[in-house]
Amino acid sequence: MLSEIDLGSLIVTFVALTAIIAVRYLLTSGLFYWLLWGRSQDKVRAVKLMDRPLKPGAVRKEIRWSLIASAIYAAPAAIVLELWQLGGSAIYSDLSSYPLWYLPLSIGVYLFLHDTYFYWIHRLMHVKRLYPVMHRVHHDSIPNNPWAAFSFHPWESVAGAVFIPALLMIVPIHVGGLLFILLVMTMTAVFNHSGYEIFPQWWLRGLPGRNLITAAHHDLHHKYYTYNYALYFRFWDKLMGTDIMESEYEFLK
Numbered sequence: 292m293l294s295e296i297d298l299g300s301l302i303v304t305f306v307a308l309t310a311i312i313a314v315r316y317l318l319t320s321g322l323f324y325w326l327l328w329g330r331s332q333d334k335v336r337a338v339k340l341m342d343r344p345l346k347p348g349a350v351r352k353e354i355r356w357s358l359i360a361s362a363i364y365a366a367p368a369a370i371v372l373e374l375w376q377l378g379g380s381a382i383y384s385d386l387s388s389y390p391l392w393y394l395p396l397s398i399g400v401y402l403f404l405h406d407t408y409f410y411w412i413h414r415l416m417h418v419k420r421l422y423p424v425m426h427r428v429h430h431d432s433i434p435n436n437p438w439a440a441f442s443f444h445p446w447e448s449v450a451g452a453v454f455i456p457a458l459l460m461i462v463p464i465h466v467g468g469l470l471f472i473l474l475v476m477t478m479t480a481v482f483n484h485s486g487y488e489i490f491p492q493w494w495l496r497g498l499p500g501r502n503l504i505t506a507a508h509h510d511l512h513h514k515y516y517t518y519n520y521a522l523y524f525r526f527w528d529k530l531m532g533t534d535i536m537e538s539e540y541e542f543l544k
């Protein structure tokens with residue numbers, strides 16, 4: 292099936308996807324940067340997580356790494372989109388192809404598998420030999436801010452970019468479900484790196500906050516390095532004894 296892909300069409304798809312991913316990043320990170328960091332602080336109702344200023348030049352570096360990451364994320368995605376057009380992927384567009392209950396189930400399966408992959412690949416990237424090669428760039432962002440959402444070294448981007456396209460070849464998903472997953476990916480990346488906890492107390496103290504990752508949780512990963520590795524859910528961190536949260540913040544006590 293790979294040999295049936297038309298190279299010209301693949302290049303057009305790749306360029307278009309790179310532009311879409313980059314613009315998506317610039318708009319969402321730009322919006323949240325302005326809302327949280329760019330306005331007078333008495334207008335911001337979210338809780339600021341680290342009391343230190345941004346390093347000089349940090350935002351410029353984060354944007355540069357993120358734009359490179361956009362092209363890397365676009366490459367495997369473009370191949371899968373081309374394969375979809377040729378009928379060679381697990382993406383479906385006719386809702387009646389599978390029972391309706393399969394749609395939320397498939398979304399849950401994608402998010403859980405993505406979270407599992409991210410947790411373990413993230414722990415691997417913290418191994419001494421891999422950390423400086425793959426992951427130090429991402430940890431340069433202290434304090435976190437929305438521009439850091441997609442700031443990865445190219446090797447880390449490659450590791451991050453291949454998983455969802457690989458799943459799209461195996462696990463059936465409706466194209467609407469896929470768009471929903473991409474929306475969740477984008478928003479969690481921006482929220483978790485925003486440097487501010489934007490969710491209300493009832494959310495953080497209740498069932499959602501005890502199980503889902505927010506900025507306060509991921510900020511502790513950037514602070515301590517050896518806790519809170521996961522992406523969406525606290526499941527793996529809790530299971531593996533790497534979860535911290537409630538004891539760290541006055542506003543959660």
Ligand SMILES: [Zn+2]
Pocket residue numbers: 429484509513
């Ligand atoms: Zn991070």
Ligand SMILES: [Zn+2]
Pocket residue numbers: 413417426430512516
């Ligand atoms: Zn890390």
